[in-house]
Amino acid sequence: MRIRVAFIPGDGIGPKVVGLAREVVDYVAELLGFGVEWVEAPAGDRVKEEVGEPLPRESLGKILGADAVFKGPVGETAKDVIVYLRMRLDLYANLRPFRSFPGIRSRWEGIDLLIVRENTEDLYKGVEDVGPEHAVSLLIITRKGAERIARMALRLASRRKRKLTVVHKGNVLRSYRFFRDVALEVAKEFPEINVEDMYVDNAAYQLVTNPWRFDVMLTPNMFGDILSDEAAALVGSLGLTCSANIGDRYGLFEPVHGSAPDIDPEYANPLGQILTSAMMLEWIAEKKGDERFRQASKTINKAVDALLNEGKTLTPDLGGVSRADEVKGRVMEFIRSFVGS
DSSP, X not given: OEEEEEEEOOSTTHHHHHXXXXXXXXXXXXXXXXXXXXXXXXXXXXXHHHHSSSSOHHHHHHXXXXXXXXXXXXXXXXXXXXXXXXXXXXXXXXXXXXXXXXXXXXXXXXXXXXXXXXXXXXXXXXXXXXXXXXXXXXXXXXXXXXXXXXXXXXXXHHTTTSEEXXXXXXXXXXXXXXXXXXXXXXXXXXXXXXXXXXXXXXXXXXXXXXXXXXXXXXXXXXXXXXXXXXXXXXXXXXXXOEEEEEOSSOEEEEESSOOOTTSOXXXXXXXXXXXXXXXXXXXXXXXXXXXXXXHHHHHHHHHHHHHHHHOSSOOGGGTOOOOHHHHHHHHHHHHXXXXXX
């Protein structure tokens, strides 16, 4: 089987880490006997400077025609690229997993949680009016939007520890109370799931005082954006975090970190982008029904864990001195040893 993946190199460290992650995917694909056709779909700050728009029509066409989208971080044009694509492709679910990694120092151990963030509504809908003396943003929550993200979160919880926390601010805003109420109504379809609801300020506090109480956290758009960066601190580095933007038809995969223009790309941490590729391959396995993609995903995750546990080939953000290419090379060595064993 051969899949077609549209990739967005992005800005800053994006082209470097995306390029390295693509090499890892190509390597494991060759070992496991499937093919990947990469189609570049340029977008971001650099593209806007060159052609006058951050997401050219040609790039959008390539994205719409692909089996999956593999995106690097973009800079100041993020709203015109990723936020637009979430709306255009109806990528209503943003999945952000966080787990403790072997060998990585952190004040917390044994972290394993998943933030399921509604991705197309809330204040990020972008319905605004701004004038010299005022700024108004409309907070939009629909029953359809709340129901479908709640149903996805509950399905995912059923595959994990069967616990779901609905995060909201319903004691202040009726819109968020509506989100909570709809989610709790959908939860009745899943009696095997232990469901609780929690105010977002308490959830933020609990994340840093007792993060082990959480398994799957269901959030509206803005709260999920903020809490996921907080959760990244629990696992040792934003450079180790990945995410999926998925809908009923399309899937777009990107690291949680940004373009980091102040970091030398040669020493950027590529592991977040590499782990993002594993998320993509897992999603493709479900869509295509081909277990080779699932095996590739598991192999990449296993190789990253082995590299971190070894602790010898780390970029500066993880306390090491290695270059990004060296990290990629060591990951590939572990992949070879696992597939051959």
